[in-house]
Amino acid sequence: MAVGTLAAAPRARLGRAARRAAHLLAVLLLVTLAAAALVDLVPGSPAVAILGPSATPQQIAELDAAYGFDRPFPERYLDWVGGLVTGDLGRSVQSGRPVLATILERLPVTLEIALLAVGISLLVAVPLGVHTGSRVGGPLDRAVTAASSALMSIPVFVAGVVLIYLLALTTGWFPVSGWAPLTDGIAANLHFAFLPAVALAVGETPALLRLLRGDVAATLREDFVRTAATRGLPRRYILFRHVLRPSALPLVTMAAVVFGRLLAGSVVVESLFALPGLGGLALQSIPAKDIPVIQGLVVLVAVAYVAVNALVDLGYTVLDPRTRSR
Template identity: 90%
Template sequence: MTAGALAAPRVRLGRSARRAAHLLAVLLLVTLAAAALVDLMPGSPSAAILGPTATPEQLAAMDAEYGFDRPFPVRYLDWVGGLLTGDLGRSVQSGQPVLGTILERLPVTLEIALLAVGISLLVAVPLGVYSGARVGGPLDRVVTAGASALMSIPVFVAGVVLIYLLALTTGWFPVSGWAPLSAGLAENLRFAFLPAVALAVGETPTLLRLLRGDVVATLREDFVRTAATRGLPRRYILFRHVLRPSALPLVTMAAVVFGRLLAGSVVVESLFALPGLGGLALQSIPAKDIPVIQGLVVLVAITYVVVNMLVDLGYTVLDPRTRAR
């Protein structure tokens, strides 16, 4: 066995260790920031939550129950220990376990985010490839102008227009509410479609323009010209030789979009009255429900970490050359 063959696994192992260290550092900083939410509140957290009418006994009871009166290092280690065992405390509003409350609402936001990313990719990939292959042509001009127009439309405006056109006017989809998967896939998708499309309207142009630019650059590569001189069909060249290397930045951006939608679908969930994480955040922040807010912050951080790991794995599938780097 050659020295190069022996060195390759070491390089991959070192790269994996650096990734793991980076992701752990991100989680450490996020958990520190989430635990410090109590100390960032002006005055006593219990007084801010219970209001000016609270008695000293009520304030002392809440301090003891939620640990607001303990030093930050003790409170942080306690909270992280609970996090590792799945205990994020109890909601100040409902008294229910935070983890259970979040997991109850997570499927709604998760489904909407996944559907939005899926719709965005279904539109962006073929249009990005064909417009990049015909730069300056009629299709490219129409697609580029359409993408620029869609980028200027706020999510809530897209949602209102979709409600008017596809819910109020035609009655094809419900105006608001939610049907779980237990009610049937068709009924579930009827409620999920409009919110997902509203989110996709804002994300599709970004993915499309990114892929178009990478396709234009990839088409100038020598291996693409070689494939064309061999007489391979144009469509085969575009989707076999051009799309795979051009899709690497697209995969990264799609992962970023998914994390952003999971964390920031508040407007759409409010507009369509969805019982997701956005609605939970809207309830918890004004009520100063610190345990729930902390749980949401950590969930978003863990999601980003997991998505980044999946993106790294996706790179090795799309471009095997990255395995040796």
């Protein structure tokens, strides 16, 4: 019986991996279909919407032919997906540059801001969540709960404006806007990246903190934790060795969701701090109806969510080995 169980374990893992891969591929299929259909959702002719009412029939016909707006949807979709697989997302209507090169040029800024925001949120949420979860109802717990409730109600643009006033205009510690790439040095880069990342983290930290606090409080009531306490193990060791690890599973999922949301929704912060990221690119492309760039951004966000979900699955197997056999 034990041998059969061991032999079935690899097959179960392969089946689980196949189901997850099928689910992620289905998501990508739906997203690519929706992105390709953006052309058909534009009222009237996409070329007229892009060029404006003063465009001549010849200019409209040339743009339709150049970008395939006049082709049937199935043909256009298959051609676009074929280019997507090979890394060819077409050319921007505005600049004429390859869409993929334009997105990859902007991606590092948004990616860094999102990662920094999640990192700052976790640096604050993990120690406070563990401490307040282990002392529910204590003075610090009440203070942190009240502060998190207040922070959750602050829109990101308000947090950004307050941070600019306090840490840029008043003290001059940080620049109001602009960007320095990593090639200029880590110190210069973080000098520009810190305030936007904190502005994003202000709204995300309370949710992560509350989630971990509740899970820690629930885990502390488990029998294995009580057994560890009766063995005389130090409280700090119990919290960070026996309690934090199982309590961190929902936190990993939430952090991944937060990262995906920040990657897709950094428009406000990037416009406020004048950052050359994907949010700024979206702000330029949407009013100009630059459909190839908009399609590329939609697919990028979908791929990011798929990749993040795959990493979450891997993280689960590391944090909780029991999930490997499910």
